[in-house]
Amino acid sequence: MSKQTAFLTWQDPDSRDWHVIGVLNYENDQYTFRYTQGCKNTENFVPFSGMDNLTKEYRSFDLFPVFQNRLLSSKRPEFPKFISWLGLDSETANSMDLLTRSGGVRGTDNLQLFPKVDLENDGHFEHVFFVHGGRYLPESSQKRIHNISAGDNLYPCLDVQNEFDKNAILLRTKNLPEILGYVPRYLSLELFEILRERPETVVFSVDKISSEAPESYKLLCRVKGKLPPESKNIFMASDEYLPLTN
Structure with missing residues (x-):
């Protein structure tokens, strides 16, 4: 191993x-x-x-x-x-x-x-994580989780007005747009600048939905991307x- x-x-x-x-x-x-x-x-x-x-x-x-x-x-x-x-x-x-x-x-x-x-040698990466902060979102957001499917794309939003975390990244659905939660801080810290400058290099998607799970384990997501060359040694x-x- x-x-x-x-x-x-x-x-x-x-x-x-x-x-x-x-x-x-x-x-x-x-x-x-x-x-x-x-x-x-x-x-x-x-x-x-x-x-x-x-x-x-x-x-x-x-x-x-x-x-x-x-x-x-x-x-x-x-x-x-x-x-x-x-x-x-x-x-x-x-x-x-x-x-x-x-x-x-x-x-x-x-x-x-x-x-x-x-990271792979060329800067590609893939990672699975649970969204955070779902319990603080409105009821409409929590209900929307039950109407999405594994493989659906999610879209990052830079929460630039977040007073608690200057690197906060929200994830939302496409149609109809609904916020589903936050990217964990350990990832948002690394991805915030990349998403601001090169958003096309990072893709988020739904990996698994567990409707009966506690809020923190309900929505499992996947992120794939490629870091720009200048970021390889600082990630x-x-x-x-x-x-x-x-």
Whole structure:
């Protein structure tokens, strides 16, 4: 199996800003975790119990407890439905697949995981994600989700007047136009400028609709695109992503 990489973000309880504070890798049946520069961009972040050295690389053949506690047990009766909502295969999906697709979110803290978006040599990329913020949209938007189909194109709108996120990107249907939610921040941060300057290079579509799922897992989308040559070396490579140890 090829190397799988996920980034861990943490929301500062005071500023409400999100910071990339760690990187989790899985390769050759082993997990590694390193803190990243983002945890130094806030005075409020506290290292995890048993992982208090910010400059150490942690290794384990078992998933670290801070991540293991975010997985739904396969013994739970709702597990088959959960796997289906995520658009994963229960026979092949591993813990990293579950964590990165679901975000590993728990209602009791302010941590979230997302996968590294890999680029091909020519800058092409493809990525699957859930839309965010659907519960804040009007009832007409929520109803519209039930009237779209897998494969339908969606259209990005740069939400330039968003006071909470200057890089916010909305997704809407074509006919009749209806806003369905937001692109996750980790993607909008990378795609906002590209969509403003070269919108024809990025295409969004519906991947899966799960009508019975909770709001956060209801609409699974896919984005395909090609980064301009000048962006190849900076995609998901800001200072916050840099490990504090080599």
